[in-house]
Amino acid sequence: xxxxxxxxxxxxxxxxxxxxxxxxxxxxxxxxxxxxxxxxxxxxxxxxxxxxxxxxxxxxxxxxxxxxxxxxxxxxxxxxxxxxxxxxxxxxxxxxxxxxxxxxxxxxxxxxxxxxxxxxxxxxxxxxxxxxxxxxxxxxxxxxxxxxxxxxxxxxxxxxxxxxxxxxxxxxxxxxxxxxxxxxxxxxxxxxxxxxxxxxxxxxxxxxxxxxxxxxxxxxxxxxxxxxxxxxxxxxxxxxxxxxxxxxxxxxxxxxxxxxxxxxxxxxxxxxxxxxxxxxxxxxxxxxxxxxxxxxxxxxxxxxxxxxxxxxxxxxxxxxxxxxxxxxxxxxxxxxxxxxxxxxxxxxxxxxxxxxxxxxxxxxxx
Amino acid sequence: xxxxxxxxxxxxxxxxxxxxxxxxxxxxxxxxxxxxxxxxxxxxxxxxxxxxxxxxxxxxxxxxxxxxxxxxxxxxxxxxxxxxxxxxxxxxxxxxxxxxxxxxxxxxxxxxxxxxxx
Ligand code: FES
Numbered sequence: 151x152x153x154x155x156x157x158x159x160x161x162x163x164x165x166x167x168x169x170x171x172x173x174x175x176x177x178x179x180x181x182x183x184x185x186x187x188x189x190x191x192x193x194x195x196x197x198x199x200x201x202x203x204x205x206x207x208x209x210x211x212x213x214x215x216x217x218x219x220x221x222x223x224x225x226x227x228x229x230x231x232x233x234x235x236x237x238x239x240x241x242x243x244x245x246x247x248x249x250x251x252x253x254x255x256x257x258x259x260x261x262x263x264x265x266x267x268x269x270x271x272x273x274x275x276x277x278x279x280x281x282x283x284x285x286x287x288x289x290x291x292x293x294x295x296x297x298x299x300x301x302x303x304x305x306x307x308x309x310x311x312x313x314x315x316x317x318x319x320x321x322x323x324x325x326x327x328x329x330x331x332x333x334x335x336x337x338x339x340x341x342x343x344x345x346x347x348x349x350x351x352x353x354x355x356x357x358x359x360x361x362x363x364x365x366x367x368x369x370x371x372x373x374x375x376x377x378x379x380x381x382x383x384x385x386x387x388x389x390x391x392x393x394x395x396x397x398x399x400x401x402x403x404x405x406x407x408x409x410x411x412x413x414x415x416x417x418x419x420x421x422x423x424x425x426x427x428x429x430x431x432x433x434x435x436x437x438x439x440x441x442x443x444x445x446x447x448x449x450x451x452x453x454x455x456x457x458x459x460x461x462x463x464x465x466x467x468x469x470x471x472x473x474x475x476x477x478x479x480x481x482x483x484x485x486x487x488x489x490x491x492x493x494x495x496x497x498x499x500x501x502x503x504x505x506x507x508x509x510x511x512x513x514x515x516x
Numbered sequence: 517x518x519x520x521x522x523x524x525x526x527x528x529x530x531x532x533x534x535x536x537x538x539x540x541x542x543x544x545x546x547x548x549x550x551x552x553x554x555x556x557x558x559x560x561x562x563x564x565x566x567x568x569x570x571x572x573x574x575x576x577x578x579x580x581x582x583x584x585x586x587x588x589x590x591x592x593x594x595x596x597x598x599x600x601x602x603x604x605x606x607x608x609x610x611x612x613x614x615x616x617x618x619x620x621x622x623x624x625x626x627x628x629x630x631x632x633x634x
Contacts, residue, residue, distance in 0.1 A: 379577070379583075382578070383583060407613075410612050410613075411561070411599060411600075411601050411610070411612045411613060411616075412599050412600045412601065412612075413600070414601075414602065414611055414612040415574060415575045415602065416575075418574070418575040418576045418577040418578075418585065419577040419578070419583065421578060423612065423613060
């Protein structure tokens with residue numbers, strides 16, 4: 151078996167579940183949202199989104215995971231040794247406009263994550279939710295919560311974030327992540343929101359919005375962090391881009407380099423080509439992995455990004471999750487499979503113990 | 517390989533840049549702070565007329581400048597007129613890409629005469 155680290159799995163973060171972990175006065179808001187039967191990613195003041203499409207019969211059902219035990223069992227079932235947990239509804243966290251409420255809510259999520267998901271089950275690790283609405287407050291929280299061993303990353307909510315993550319207002323968050331030696335993980339979701347690059351309202355259906363929501367978010371935020379020199383100004387910061395597949399990455403890498411030639415004097419903060427920062431401190435996670443007719447083209451694409459730069463993610467339990475076999479069946483050598491499935495992730499998420507220790511965990515479970 | 521006289525030292529004062537032709541080869545001659553450099557008028561990027569570009573300083577921004585922009589080393593960089601790539605005249609190196617480098621012709625001054633070896 152190939153040791154498998156899954157860099158993106160999702161926990162069901164309902165307002166009612168988080169309410170006991172939220173301080174007053176905003177706890178009442180979560181209590182009042184509790185029990186309402188809102189659809190996925192459609193909760194006022196919690197996961198704000200426009201619902202534009204009529205239902206069409208035959209769509210696959212929505213799945214969620216509600217306990218750490220369930221998560222452990224389901225990940226084991228699909229062959230995942232280690233999972234890094236991200237929220238469900240709070241994927242839309244950055245679209246919440248109220249800074250004080252947002253900070254309270256992020257704190258509630260982080261407490262709940264530590265208390266309900268990261269205590270008992272082996273092989274589950276967490277990404278702290280950062281709060282772009284209040285970067286200083288968020289940085290203080292990161293400093294505090296990062297002391298917990300099971301926290302292995304900082305999640306940067308990316309759907310609807312405005313301004314984009316390269317803005318200098320977020321420097322305190324990057325500084326806190328760097329000081330804690332934790333990578334930041336950008337994760338988006340399809341959102342219709344009145345901010346660049348997610349103004350997707352003109353498309354007739356979710357098929358079209360899904361094409362661009364995640365990928366535009368990743369491209370725009372990569373450009374954003376490059377043009378203000380985040381990788382140069384935070385020279386030890388590790389940055390992971392998730393949930394847009396991988397094929398956008400070579401395109402952006404080559405395009406950034408192409409125009410760096412011409413416009414270097416505008417971005418002197420980058421003292422080397424953008425691709426050089428990318429090949430040292432930026433990683434891309436696999437899901438939703440592209441499925442070209444000729445799988446060799448995908449392997450070639452992985453090589454364009456770099457064999458050390460690609461990390462496996464399933465996105466379990468979401469509708470477009472990838473089973474590990476989507477990668478394992480690719481025509482590539484075993485050592486490259488081992489890198490993508492787990493070894494690369496251990497270099498990014500350095501707090502996750504090496505496979506031998508995790509192997510012991512699996513045996514205990516058996 | 518032979519030495520070719522292209523003028524006297526007075527033809528190439530500090531800060532000057534001139535295009536000369538030696539055996540039908542176009543060569544840019546630059547005097548940077550009293551030192552002469554001779555570069556082919558062909559950009560290593562897409563073969564644009566490199567030496568017809570302007571000579572400038574450049575912008576930097578790093579920890580040493582406390583992340584503020586600073587204009588430095590005026591007169592030391594040649595900008596290709598086609599896509600704007602900046603080359604350090606003294607080394608021929610493109611600032612944006614260490615793999616991109618323009619070669620240099622040997623240039624010397626002998627009894628007031630400027631000579632290029634080609
Ligand atoms: S040809 Fe000189 S910069 Fe492109």
